Amino acid sequence: MANAYVTVDLSTLAAPEIIESLDYETILADMLVDLIARDSTYTALVESDPVYKALEVAAYREYMLRQRVNEAAKALLLAFAQDTDLDQIGAGMDMQRLTLTPADDTTVPPTAAVMESDDDYRARIQMSPEGYTNAGSIGAYTFFALSADGMVLDVSVTVPQPGTVMVSVLSRDGDGTAAQPLIDTVTAALNDEKVRPLCDTVLVQSAAILNYSINATLEIYASVDKDAVLAIAQANAQDYANSVHKCGQAPTLAGVYAALFVTGVQNVTLNAPGIQADMVAGDTQASYCTGILLATQVVS
Known part of the structure; x- marks a missing residue:
C-alpha cells in the first residue's frame, strides 16, 4: 500500500516574495532622497533639524506599517500562521484543533483547556x-x-x-x-x-517503546557561565529527544553530540548507562528518553 500524498516540509520553504525584508535606515534614506528631489533647499539637513525629526517619525511609522503587512501576509499562509490565524486556515479545510485536556470549571481558578499545538495542528491541516x-x-x-x-x-x-x-x-x-x-x-x-x-x-x-537515557559529561571553558551553558545543553538534549519520540524514529550519537555541543562546551563524553550507540526503531516502534543526566568539568 503506497502513500500517494507526500507532505512538503514547510520549515524548508523560503518566505514568499510578498514578505518584504525591511530596514528602517533604508526607508529613512529613501525619504531623504525623495524630500531633496522635491525641494533642494533641504540638502544640508542635520539630525537635529525639526524636518529631519519629522522624517524619522514618518520612516519609523512606514516601517511599522509595512511590517504589519508582512505579519498579515504570514497569517494567511499555512507555514507561518499561528494561534487563531491557524484556526481560521483549519476551518477552511473543515479541520478543528483537537482538545488534549478539556477545560475544568470546577477548579479555583478554572482550568483552561489544553489544546493541540500549532505544529501538530498544522501537520494535520497539511494532511x-x-x-x-x-x-x-x-x-x-x-x-x-x-x-x-x-x-x-x-x-x-x-x-x-x-x-x-x-x-x-x-x-x-x-x-x-x-x-x-x-x-x-x-x-x-x-x-x-x-x-x-x-x-x-x-x-x-x-507502538513498542524503546527506552534510553542520556548521560554525559560536558567539558566547559572556565571563561563562560557554567550554569547557563548547562541549562542550554539540557534544553537542547530534551528538544532532540522530543524530536525523535516518533514512530520509526530513534536517537543517533551524532544527534546527541550535536544537541550537547553548545557554545562554551569544549568536549562531550557520553557515559554508561546512557546511550552508547545509534539506536534503530522499526516502523511499529518509538524511542523514549527516560532521563537526561549531565555533569560538568571545567577546562582552561
Whole structure:
C-alpha cells in the first residue's frame, strides 16, 4: 500500500516574495532622497533639524506599517500562521484543533483547556486532503488515526499481510504507550464505514517503546557561565529527544553530540548507562528518553 500524498516540509520553504525584508535606515534614506528631489533647499539637513525629526517619525511609522503587512501576509499562509490565524486556515479545510485536556470549571481558578499545538495542528491541516475520501493509502490511515483523539501523538501504518492494515499508536501520555481506551478510540475511528475500505482489515496496537537515557559529561571553558551553558545543553538534549519520540524514529550519537555541543562546551563524553550507540526503531516502534543526566568539568 503506497502513500500517494507526500507532505512538503514547510520549515524548508523560503518566505514568499510578498514578505518584504525591511530596514528602517533604508526607508529613512529613501525619504531623504525623495524630500531633496522635491525641494533642494533641504540638502544640508542635520539630525537635529525639526524636518529631519519629522522624517524619522514618518520612516519609523512606514516601517511599522509595512511590517504589519508582512505579519498579515504570514497569517494567511499555512507555514507561518499561528494561534487563531491557524484556526481560521483549519476551518477552511473543515479541520478543528483537537482538545488534549478539556477545560475544568470546577477548579479555583478554572482550568483552561489544553489544546493541540500549532505544529501538530498544522501537520494535520497539511494532511487533510487525505481525508477527502475513505482510507486506503498510508496517508489516509495516518490522517484519520491522528484525528481520532487529541492524545494520539504519532502513528505508523504497516501491512503485515495483504488485506491487513496495522496501525501503531504513540500516545502523548508517559513514555508513549497507548492505553486500551485510546486504542479502542482509534480502532472505532478507522473502522467507521465511511473510513475503512471493505477489503481492509484494520488492527490497532500501541507502538513498542524503546527506552534510553542520556548521560554525559560536558567539558566547559572556565571563561563562560557554567550554569547557563548547562541549562542550554539540557534544553537542547530534551528538544532532540522530543524530536525523535516518533514512530520509526530513534536517537543517533551524532544527534546527541550535536544537541550537547553548545557554545562554551569544549568536549562531550557520553557515559554508561546512557546511550552508547545509534539506536534503530522499526516502523511499529518509538524511542523514549527516560532521563537526561549531565555533569560538568571545567577546562582552561
